[in-house]
Amino acid sequence: MYARIVTNDFSQQGLYDELLAQAQQEHAGAVGAIVTFTGLVRDTNADGTIDGISLEHYPGMTETALTQLAQDTMDKFALRNIGVVHRVGRLHNNEQIVWVGCCASHRKSAFDAACYLMDFLKKSVPLWKKEFAADGEYWVEVKASDEHAALAWLTPKEKD
Amino acid sequence: MENILVIKTFAQVREVSGEGELEFSLDAHKTIADVLLSLKAKNDKWALALDGTVICAKNQQLCTPDTPIAAGDEVAFFPPVTGG
Numbered sequence: 001m002y003a004r005i006v007t008n009d010f011s012q013q014g015l016y017d018e019l020l021a022q023a024q025q026e027h028a029g030a031v032g033a034i035v036t037f038t039g040l041v042r043d044t045n046a047d048g049t050i051d052g053i054s055l056e057h058y059p060g061m062t063e064t065a066l067t068q069l070a071q072d073t074m075d076k077f078a079l080r081n082i083g084v085v086h087r088v089g090r091l092h093n094n095e096q097i098v099w100v101g102c103c104a105s106h107r108k109s110a111f112d113a114a115c116y117l118m119d120f121l122k123k124s125v126p127l128w129k130k131e132f133a134a135d136g137e138y139w140v141e142v143k144a145s146d147e148h149a150a151l152a153w154l155t156p157k158e159k160d
Numbered sequence: 161m162e163n164i165l166v167i168k169t170f171a172q173v174r175e176v177s178g179e180g181e182l183e184f185s186l187d188a189h190k191t192i193a194d195v196l197l198s199l200k201a202k203n204d205k206w207a208l209a210l211d212g213t214v215i216c217a218k219n220q221q222l223c224t225p226d227t228p229i230a231a232g233d234e235v236a237f238f239p240p241v242t243g244g
Binding site (some may be wrong): 039055056057058060061064086097098118121122123124125126127128129130139140141142146 | 168170171172217220221222236238239240241242243244
């Protein structure tokens with residue numbers, strides 16, 4: 001497992017290879033599915049074009065929260081391995097922001113786990129995004145849809 | 161660190177208050193809510209920075225305003241998160 005905050009760009013292939021190598025070391029032959037997600041910087045927001053973003057974090061707490069979220073996700077979906085990398089600092093349009101990889105025995109757990117991690121990353125990991133527009137810099141406001149996405153995982157209660 | 165809290169702020173709370181990190185005398189403050197009240201009364205910038213939804217953390221763990229505090233604690237205030 002890995003959970004990292006980085007400033008430089010990352011190689012998806014490198015992260016994938018690392019994720020798979022770790023999984024095969026501990027669960028040789030049991031990895032049947034890997035789902036990866038990559039988030040990129042869009043060149044627009046609701047008000048028009050933007051010229052990149054910057055991401056602020058809380059050194060120490062952000063790394064701890066990201067690691068905890070990765071571990072929780074691995075446990076909840078019985079994953080064979082999980083990796084997550086999130087960049088901070090100034091990012092230009094179209095650059096990679098975040099990467100998540102989930103290894104499982106079957107595809108549904110891997111897809112669900114990737115969604116779950118991203119939904120809770122947007123709710124519980126200390127990261128703040130600022131957009132650069134022609135007329136100034138603006139902190140991104142929390143979207144109601146992001147709130148609902150995380151809460152939706154908590155709503156259906158499983159009964160034994 | 162006797163009688164001292166370290167306060168950290170991030171994002172809008174940092175920019176609007178103008179203070180990213182400060183030492184704060186614990187004195188009679190018993191909870192994070194007490195600290196919030198004193199900071200809001202400090203000046204207009206702090207009042208504005210803490211107006212709205214503010215998330216609290218103690219020693220890098222999310223917490224609620226009624227959480228007790230002690231000398232040496234690191235207390236942080238920041239807006240709802242927007243990563244991803």
